[in-house]
Amino acid sequence: MTERLPIFPLDAVLYPGLVFPLQVFEERYRRLVADLVALPEGQPQRFGVLAIKDGREVAPVTESDKPAGPLDGLGTPTGDPLEALYHIGCVADVASVTPHTDGRYELLVTGTTRFRLSAVDTSGPYLIGDCEPLEEQDGSGAGVLAGGVERAFRAYQKRLAGARQASLAGEQELPDDPQVLSYLVAAAAVLEVPVKQKLLACPDTASRLSTELELLRKETALINWLPSVPAVELTRQPFSPN
Structure with missing residues (x-):
């Protein structure tokens, strides 16, 4: 069953069971976190993490420093996200959120289940993906x-x-x-x-x-x-x- 989830692109891979710290600086992802925090009590705070194909260290740069290509200066995919991102990712459940006075957030998330990205909605302030859960099979041996x-x-x-x-x-x-x-x-x-x-x-x-x-x-x-x-x-x- 496909689930629509906010998408958080990273230059790293999240795995099921992995506890993962994040610092959120960039405006669109600060908005993503703010929207999760604003959810009604009891509603799960979760998003999909996908690795960026041309991963690079994420660091703010000036407009003139931004390179041409699939990423902007903050590691955010530009152009077609389905081309810029790997299509298999992991759902992240938010364990804790620490806001700071400068607007950034510190998150602690836990990887839960894998998913396959089938489509991306780019109309909002951040990506929303159609995510199909992938069940884990043992395999032989x-x-x-x-x-x-x-x-x-x-x-x-x-x-x-x-x-x-x-x-x-x-x-x-x-x-x-x-x-x-x-x-x-x-x-x-x-x-x-x-x-x-x-x-x-x-x-x-x-x-x-x-x-x-x-x-x-x-x-x-x-x-x-x-x-x-x-x-x-x-x-x-x-x-x-x-």
Whole structure:
């Protein structure tokens, strides 16, 4: 059943179960948040998050600095949003909203369910999308693959910590549920947005775990040859001002 949701484009990927902090600067998305806050009590405050295909760091610029192309200077898709955005995203439920005197908001949201974008209404101050929920299937062999991904992820963590001359503060508890594990690994691994989007879009848990197993082995081997690695904390959640 299709649901109409406000759309929040990001240069990051939101996954089901992921807790995600956002700072909202740009006027149209401040309006989006204000409209959610104004909803009657008991009505869910939620919106759809979609990754921008040509993702870039979101930062305000002057009019003369704005580049030509599918994004404006604030990371907002221009032209045809269906061309500028990936079509599979994740619904974000708002857990908390903190307004500031300068008009910006701090949000804490939780990813819930995946959806496929089928159409976009551009007539209002922000995008409204027709979002078709995507049910998650286990796929064949998800349980067995989960064990391999857990071992590969722990090896990846150790190699990454070693490359940074850092130590892991004890061994993390990893979820037993293959689906939850697949999304946790996708969120925690240091990967480019297109790769993270590919993981979100996998048709089932087994496919995601299989892809992650290959990626983790490749990334772990690569770390051994690199003199340094990106300065991104492995378990830090993405932070995307918009």
